[in-house]
Amino acid sequence: MIVKRMNRGYVMKSKTKIVVLHLKELIYTGIFAVLGILFIVLLIIMFLPDKKEASRTGATPSVTYVPGIYTTSLLLNDNVLDIQVTVDEYRINDVSIVNLDEAVATMFPLIEPAFETLSMQICEQQSTDNITYSNDNKYTSMVLLNAIKASLEKAMIPATNTASATEALD
Numbered sequence: 001m002i003v004k005r006m007n008r009g010y011v012m013k014s015k016t017k018i019v020v021l022h023l024k025e026l027i028y029t030g031i032f033a034v035l036g037i038l039f040i041v042l043l044i045i046m047f048l049p050d051k052k053e054a055s056r057t058g059a060t061p062s063v064t065y066v067p068g069i070y071t072t073s074l075l076l077n078d079n080v081l082d083i084q085v086t087v088d089e090y091r092i093n094d095v096s097i098v099n100l101d102e103a104v105a106t107m108f109p110l111i112e113p114a115f116e117t118l119s120m121q122i123c124e125q126q127s128t129d130n131i132t133y134s135n136d137n138k139y140t141s142m143v144l145l146n147a148i149k150a151s152l153e154k155a156m157i158p159a160t161n162t163a164s165a166t167e168a169l170d
Helices: 023-047 051-058 102-107 111-125 135-155 159-169
Strands: 002-005 009-012 068-076 079-087 092-098
Touching: 068 135, 079 102, 079 135, 092 111, 102 111, 111 135
Parallel strands: none
Antiparallel strands: 002 009, 068 079, 079 092
16 A cells, blocks of 8 residues: 655555465365366477388388389189289389189189188288188188289398498498
8 A cells, every 4th residue: 555645755554464275175276287288298298290100101111122013923723813013112012813704703712702801901901911701711811812912022122232321332
């Protein structure tokens, strides 16, 4: 409170104020403050990019291929069936059947559905590991999967060439 004195100017008068804090209110305030901080930390953790996702998209995969189209031939009842795999440097782009004769499709009716299932899984997973197939077409799937693996082995860069290439760079 400011009081004006006649000759001396302004002088401040103060009254002592006493603040009464209840323990229950302090506890509630502390709990809400901690919950608020935890909520903010949780939001930061949720919306920052994940290290796994960043390494998945930013890092180069461990398997590298020579870009191109690679084929492996299967001989079924004197008919040739070609499995074609298209790859670029780090991805399996397409897996397809070439030269599927009507006679082969009629004699082996499980080839097309089994191959479609395998093709989708390989393109999604970018690997021939952990591929699942039904027991109804187990042997057909195994033959097709072995042909796809053979095509991918043709496309892979040999380990000795990559090791010598990295040594040459050093």
